[in-house]
Amino acid sequence: xxxxxxxxxxxxxxxxxxxxxxxxxxxxxxxxxxxxxxxxxxxxxxxxxxxxxxxxxxxxxxxxxxxxxxxxxxxxxxxxxxxxxxxxxxxxxxxxxxxxxxxxxxxxxxxxxxxxxxxxxxxxxxxxxxxxxxxxxxxxxxxxxxxxxxxxxxxxxxxxxxxxxxxxxxxxxxxxxxxxxxxxxxxxxxxxxxxxxxxxxxxxxxxxxxxxxxxxxxxxxxxxxxxxxxxxxxxxxxxxxxxxxxxxxxxxxxxxxxxxxxxxxxxxx
Numbered sequence: 001x002x003x004x005x006x007x008x009x010x011x012x013x014x015x016x017x018x019x020x021x022x023x024x025x026x027x028x029x030x031x032x033x034x035x036x037x038x039x040x041x042x043x044x045x046x047x048x049x050x051x052x053x054x055x056x057x058x059x060x061x062x063x064x065x066x067x068x069x070x071x072x073x074x075x076x077x078x079x080x081x082x083x084x085x086x087x088x089x090x091x092x093x094x095x096x097x098x099x100x101x102x103x104x105x106x107x108x109x110x111x112x113x114x115x116x117x118x119x120x121x122x123x124x125x126x127x128x129x130x131x132x133x134x135x136x137x138x139x140x141x142x143x144x145x146x147x148x149x150x151x152x153x154x155x156x157x158x159x160x161x162x163x164x165x166x167x168x169x170x171x172x173x174x175x176x177x178x179x180x181x182x183x184x185x186x187x188x189x190x191x192x193x194x195x196x197x198x199x200x201x202x203x204x205x206x207x208x209x210x211x212x213x214x215x216x217x218x219x220x221x222x223x224x225x226x227x228x229x230x231x232x233x234x235x236x237x238x239x240x241x242x243x244x245x246x247x248x249x250x251x252x253x254x255x256x257x258x259x260x261x262x263x264x265x266x267x268x269x
Contacts, residue, residue, distance in 0.1 A: 019068075076152070078124070078148075079122075094139060147166075
């Protein structure tokens with residue numbers, strides 16, 4: 001374990017070695033800052049609750065350091081994510097090759113055989129050997145990283161640890177140029193937002209947001225033709241309003257009661 005921990009170095013060390021030409025390692029795994037203790041708010045891993053611009057700044061920092069170093073003509077930078085972030089994906093996860101049977105039997109505790117992939121995640125392959133404008137529609141998974149590393153470093157199957165790795169596609173087919181491209185593209189800086197921090201911007205946006213949902217009136221005689229709760233009306237002119245969660249709960253409770261008693265005659269959204 002001590003030998004393993006000694007292989008972790010700060011980002012500043014990596015950048016200085018790239019700049020000086022003293023980097024000798026063949027494979028480097030770059031770990032972002034997570035800031036898990038603070039709900040990921042100050043990290044640069046692009047994890048939910050964090051500022052994705054910090055993650056973009058990390059990608060730019062790494063790309064700039066590699067592309068301006070002597071190692072660039074023989075480098076491949078993979079930018080990958082461990083999860084999709086919760087957004088809807090219309091593509092059904094495909095069937096996956098099973099891992100080795102012994103491992104599969106040991107891990108099958110919730111009636112899941114690990115025979116299906118998850119939703120798609122972004123992946124970017126950066127190298128002077130990739131033709132400009134390349135978009136690859138092949139199916140890859142995270143074991144493709146092992147397969148690619150094994151092939152690039154000539155390890156003769158040393159990293160083919162499971163049947164899943166052996167069946168995976170590798171990224172080397174995208175490195176199809178015989179000579180590296182001479183031009184080095186400039187990675188743009190992350191977008192900045194004028195007017196304060198991300199949280200102040202979000203609060204200001206919520207304060208200005210107008211709601212189109214409106215309930216017109218009730219029809220039951222006991223209630224007469226009078227408006228429902230102002231919370232349902234969502235007037236844009238109201239300068240002070242409940243929190244989004246409290247407002248949603250109140251609207252849901254009132255609507256549930258009204259629909260049960262047949263009070264709503266019209267609800268436009």
